[in-house]
Amino acid sequence: MNTLKKINSESTELPDCIISHIFSLLSLKNLVKTSALSKQWYHEWGLRKDLTFDLHNMFDYSTVPELPTTLPPFQQIQFQFAASLYNFMQTYPGDMISSIRVKFPLGIDHTYAIDGLIHKGVLKGANRIELLFACETDFNIQPYKFLFPFLSGPNSLTYLHLQNCHLAATMEFSGLKNLRTLVLTIVPVKQNMLHYLFFNCIHLENFSLNQCLFLSDLKITSPSLLHLNINCGPIISWRNIDIIASKLLSIEFSSDCNYDRSLRMVNIKSHMLFKFSYKCGNISNLVDFSGLRNVTTIEFDGLRECLQSEVITHLFSECLQLQDVTFKECNIKCDMKISGSRMENVYNFGTIARLHLLEDLTMHLGLSQISVLRKDLVRFQNLRQLKLFIVGAYKPERDYLWILDIAMASPHLQKLSLTIRNGNSKTSHMVGSQRQRREHVRFIHKDLKYVELHGCVCSITVIELASHLLRSATLLKQITFSCRHNFYIGAGRWTLDFDGCCWFERNFIHEHLKDEVNEQCRLIIL
Amino acid sequence: MAEEVSSQMNSLSISETNPSSSATISLVSGDDIVFKVEPTIAKEMETVQSFIDETDGKITTIPLPNISSHDLPYVIEYCEKSIAGKITKEFEAEFVKKLNNEEVKELFLAANYLNIKKLLDFLSQVIADRIANKSVEYVRRYFGIENDFTPEEEAKLREELAWTFTGVDPDDEDEN
Incomplete structure (x- = not known):
């Protein structure tokens, strides 16, 4: 060991750069020392x-x-x-x-x-x-x-x-000309202060108000603002907030008041706004949905009111660009009809404990989403009515038998409505008469009574679906084919363009299905 | 001495799963003691690994003249734990408990020479913790810093920054 000591005795001091690094890890008090x-x-x-x-x-x-x-x-x-x-x-x-x-x-x-x-x-x-x-x-x-x-x-x-x-x-x-981000937490806020703030901070992009008491109605008027975050916490100010921000991209709003409203009214005028996150017990009469017209992404957290009458109806009639809607920890007390012309995702239904109560569902989907949604849709076990709008170019290899899976998963389903629209008229198809009989072995349904097939339904794949339904839905009363050229796409709108892909052949449908209609069921071809 | 150390090494490398010892690397400490380690351990030591890479793996005996046979087992132990993903707060606390101030510094220099980033970060924090709340005199001794202030200068400085000189722990005398 003595030899060892000798080896080390000369080099045992740490170099200055290392000492300096070690000092950089010290607390301020020790550093100053x-x-x-x-x-x-x-x-x-x-x-x-x-x-x-x-x-x-x-x-x-x-x-x-x-x-x-x-x-x-x-x-x-x-x-x-x-x-x-x-x-x-x-x-x-x-x-x-x-x-x-x-x-x-x-x-x-x-x-x-x-x-x-x-x-x-x-x-x-x-x-x-x-x-x-x-x-x-x-x-x-x-x-x-x-x-x-x-x-x-x-x-x-x-x-x-x-x-x-x-x-x-x-x-x-x-x-504060260079200020990009301002966060105020537990700071009483008054309108005249905000006025100077937005007048002078011409580069302000992010503004957060956390648990601030609002001493007056507020007008957030800023041409530079991109992100706004208002977290009321438990504070009830009972004021109006007007948001006029032409570049604003996102708003996050939250409040811990589940039943009382912390503010009186929030008016939003921001036509660029695409993301809106909302965490609060209720939204009706507090946020004017007309200000969210261009929002594509919306998140609701902790809503305690009737979603159908207070939220969804307004949401889907005002926000026509919606693509992404999330309901988190929301209380579902009544049936929900979810429809949106461009809706691509409805997330997080899994977190809603009372999901199985959902009885009435309307969805618009593109062909590409079918593979994803067919997995999600089989979770709605209490469905009584299902309306599907499918938009996309016709592909002969695509069948509709997956709808049978959804019907199987929803034993109480009584009414099924399917509207198919060929989004691309160039791929218009002639009705083919070759029909391969494929079997969907498991399918049997005891409650389904009404089936409606609209739009571009004169294809062998839809005939095949109808055939299965006729054979295996034991209580089926009526199955309707119709070829309306324009149809309702939700939110008060009808398709404007003529979707002339389909040569609607009554005889074709009749020929293929006449042998499978039993006594109690009517086949209606409009 | 050599016998003793290599038996220690055997017990350390029990956890190694690769039985083919053909590729083991021999590390030779400054006092000429050979430590056989798995190539995965060598990988943790950048200096050793780059030596192996430069010679295309032909040379598997690597002299480490700056590192003593006292420090090397600690380094190897830490690397083994690191590879196994078993570096916990408990292990670290236990690891440094055995080391006095002088040994921590030596180990730091060894880690620095071998360029083992994780061990360096860990030991930097250990040293910072050991000098925190200690008197100025203690820190001077620790790093071998010579005081070149006149008594008047130092008194003035201590008065100016009086708030930092309060609440100092008594110096522990574990140094040799």
């Missing part, structure tokens, strides 16, 4: 550019593991924290600061330290400032007043998060 090591390390702490001031960084876990729960020691800690913060910023040797984050309950009594922090931070080029002053204890801290004369000069601040602060009435935001 390294300045007393030697002249070489005197300015080392100035290399820290992302400054986080919290309990751990300013004290040590061993001395102050958590905030005191009684007032005098709490105030003592606050005082110490502010004094240390002030001292840090006054003596900080670095030339550059990139971000500042304070996570500690400070208030108006510590204004000198906070002002000094922001002043120096902005001067040294910080582009991100977070002042998180929320207090988890019940102590009544007079909030810090954010009022920035220094911010009137040029600065590179792009991200600002204020928590539990007050914005001074005279705050003009004139210096």
Whole structure:
């Protein structure tokens, strides 16, 4: 072992670059202390550019593991924290600061330290400032007043998060020209303040209001805003919010008030808006669906009202671009008719516990979605009525026997309506008479009474479907073929263009099916 | 000494699943002790792996003059755990408990020479934790830093940054 010691004794000191790296892992308090090591390390702490001031960084876990729960020691800690913060910023040797984050309950009594922090931070080029002053204890801290004369000069601040602060009435935001993101948490908000904000912050793209009390009706008018997030939390302000933002792409709204409404009315005028997330107990009379006209993606979370009468009817009559609708943790009390001319996905039905109560379903789908939806549709076990609108180019190899699977999975299904539309008239098909009899061995249905087949139904694949239904649906009363050239596509609209792909041949249908119609069933060919 | 170490190695490599020992790599420490390891272990050590790659795998005995036979088993143990995905907080706590300050530094230098990123990150944090809340004198001793302040300069500095010099843990004297 002695020889070993000799080998190592010369090289056992760590190189400076490694020491420097190790110092970068220290908490602020320990880092600042390294300045007393030697002249070489005197300015080392100035290399820290992302400054986080919290309990751990300013004290040590061993001395102050958590905030005191009684007032005098709490105030003592606050005082110490502010004094240390002030001292840090006054003596900080670095030339550059990139971000500042304070996570500690400070208030108006510590204004000198906070002002000094922001002043120096902005001067040294910080582009991100977070002042998180929320207090988890019940102590009544007079909030810090954010009022920035220094911010009137040029600065590179792009991200600002204020928590539990007050914005001074005279705050003009004139210096926040570069601001891209503003987050206000537990900050009372008034219209005149927003007016200055949007007037001056001409690059503001993201704006969040978290648990803010609204002291007046608000008008969010911004030509630059892309994303808006309003989280009311448990706060009931009972105000109107008007959103007029021409570039706005997404809105997230949430509230913890399940039965009361936190706001009176939200009006949205943003024609670019394509995503809308909504988490709240109710939506009717709060959000005007007409403002969501171009929305393609919509998410509802925690709705407690009757979805059919209060939500779905309005939604699908106003939002004609919908492609993606999600209902999460919503309370389904009544039947749902879901239809949308361009709907591509209906997600997350699986999370709805009372899904099996769904009795009436209308869906529009393209041919490409059939393979996905045929798996989902067999989960609706209580269906009584199913309407399917299928749009897509005719392909001779495509059959419709998968509809039998859905019918099998829904033993109470009484009415089935299928509308097929050939989306591409170039691939129009002549009726072929070659018919291969294929068997769908398992199929048998005891409740199905009415079947309607509309549109481009004069093909051998539809005949095949009808044939199966006639043979194996024991109570079938009526099966109707019709070839309306334009038909209802939901949301108050009919197809305008003539879908002339199909030569509707009554004799053809009759010839193929006459032998399979039994006494109790009528075959109607319109 | 050599006998003792290689028996230790056998017990360490029990967990290896590959019985074909034809491809084992021999690592030779600075004090000429041979450690046989599986090629997967060598892969964790970038310096060793690049040596193997450069010679197209023909040379399987690699001299590591900067690393002592005292540190190498620790490095191998850590690499084995790392490959097995078994690096837990408990293992790490247990791992450093055995090491005094001097040994941590030596191990750090070994890891640095072998270029084992995970071990370096881990040991950096270990050292940072060990100097946190310690007196300035302790940190100077730890890193061998010479104080070149005059007493007046140091007193002034300590006064300016007084808030950082409070609540210092007593120096533990486990150093040799």
